[in-house]
Each structure stands twice: as structure tokens, then as C-alpha cells.
Amino acid sequence: MDVTQAVTSRRSIRHFLDKPVDPAVLKQVLETARRSPSGGNTQPWNAIVLTGQPLADFTAEMKRRVAAAPKGGETEYDIYPEGLEGRHERERVGVGESMYGALEIAREDKAARIGQMMRNFDSFGAPVQLFTYTRKYMGPPQWSDMGMWLQTIMLLLREAGLDSCPQEIWAQWGLDVKELLGIDDAHIFFCGMAIGHRDPAHAVNRFDVSRASLDETVEWRGFGG
Ligand SMILES: Cc1cc2nc3c(=O)[nH]c(=O)nc-3n(C[C@H](O)[C@H](O)[C@H](O)COP(=O)(O)O)c2cc1C
Secondary structure, three states: OOHHHHHHHOOEOOOEOOOOOOHHHHHHHHHHHOOOOOHHHOOOOEEEEEEHHHHHHHHHHHHHHHHHOOOOOOOOOOOOOOOOOHHHHHHHHHHHHHHHHHOOOOOOOHHHHHHHHHHHHHHHHOOEEEEEEEEOOOOHHHHHHHHHHHHHHHHHHHHOOOEEEEEOHHHHHHHHHHHHHOOOOOEEEOOEEEEEOEOOOOHHHOOOOOOOOHHHHOOOOOOOO
16 A cells, blocks of 8 residues: 555544454554654654553443533533634535435434434444543644644554544543543643544445645645646
8 A cells, every 4th residue: 555545545434343453553553653753853742542441441431421411521622713614614514414414314313413423432333542642731833743643643554454533522521531541630632543444334434525625725836837
């Protein structure tokens, strides 16, 4: 698999097969992802990886807490900025509509929509979760470094025949996540990442996810033509 294939075959997987992940492969992916770039080589990323009983225990307790505070617990950052608009808001709404459309869940069927959203807390059936965090004093440049590291991991997972879904939904209960994982208050939780093998047949893994055109995002100057 070349880089282009890794990029184009990666998608957020929301239904995983019941198939374990080889720990040696996962370790090699994280080992290689250490080569991700970061401003000043600060490498602001940290992660805790869970599988098996520790993941089952974490999942059970988080689901209890989510049920008790369904609108979210205490959070440390806003997942989306206030006033998200234009193409950003259009795409945010659009991907949800495409997903529910593929699952044949109607707009009015709130219970089914919530049911699908709750699948996040089962890691969509993935056997592994990678929870990421950084020091609280890190700013936007370091958060972008975290993103590069996460994408590096996701692409290396593709090369290893594995799939992923980054999950910031956990951050809506970020303080609960930190408490259960033993992450101290000098740090801020960023997101989870479900890791496993995709179910290629499942509709939730097959719908088209749109992207803004280059014309909307990139301006070319001095290239002629
Ligand atoms: C940092 C980050 C957090 C995300 N959090 C969630 C999440 O909590 N639940 C979810 O279903 N998808 C989540 N996604 C997946 C996005 O919805 C997805 O990347 C986007 O719609 C583009 O689709 P694709 O990844 O399939 O190409 C997240 C993606 C990123 C990069």
C-alpha cells in the first residue's frame, strides 16, 4: 500500500468486526508514528491504549455516566466553536445526514439517532481504544501537532490492514475520562480513537463522505494558466 492508497482508503469506521488486533502490530504503528513532525520537535502527544478487561470496565462505567448526564458532563474544551457557519457547518450537518441516510434512520427518529450516537461509547465494536491527551498549557500549534500524530497513526494503521475512528465525543465527558484513566489535572484530554478491523459490508462504513472542493479551500498565485 502506498501513501495515496492509505489516505484514500482511510475513513472513519463505525462498525468493526469482532476480531482482535495484534498488539505487536499496534506497537509497531505507534513506534513508527513517533516520527510525526511537531513544531520545535515538542512532541506534545500522550496516549493511553486500552483493550480487553480494562476497556470493558472503562466502557461500562462511562456508559453509566453518560446515561446519568446525557447532555454531557464537565468538559475542558468546546468540540466545535460557537458560530460555526458556511461550508464548515454545512459539512458538519451533511456528514450526519449522509450517515443516517445510509442507515435508513429518519430525521424524526430521535431514538434511533441517539442509539447510533451511543455506539460511540462501545467504540463501534472495536477491540482497542487509544485515548489521547496533552499538557493543559499547550496551545493551538501543539494541538495541531497532535492532529498530525493522529493522522500518521491512522495511515500506518491502514498500511497494517487496520482501521480507526477518531472520537472526540468522549471529550463531552472529558473530566470523567480523565478520572477513570488516571490522567491528572495538569493535562487535558483530547480524543479517543477506536481501532480494529472494518466490517466492509456494513452500510455505516460505505456512504460517501463529501469534501469541499480545492477551489473553496486553496488559492493559487503565480502558477499561470
Ligand atoms: C479529531 C476528530 C474527532 C472525531 N470525533 C468523532 C466522534 O466522536 N464520533 C464519530 O463518529 N466520528 C468522529 N470523527 C470522524 C469525523 O466525523 C470524520 O473524520 C469526518 O466526517 C470525515 O469523514 P472520514 O473520516 O470518514 O473521511 C472525528 C474526527 C476527528 C478528526
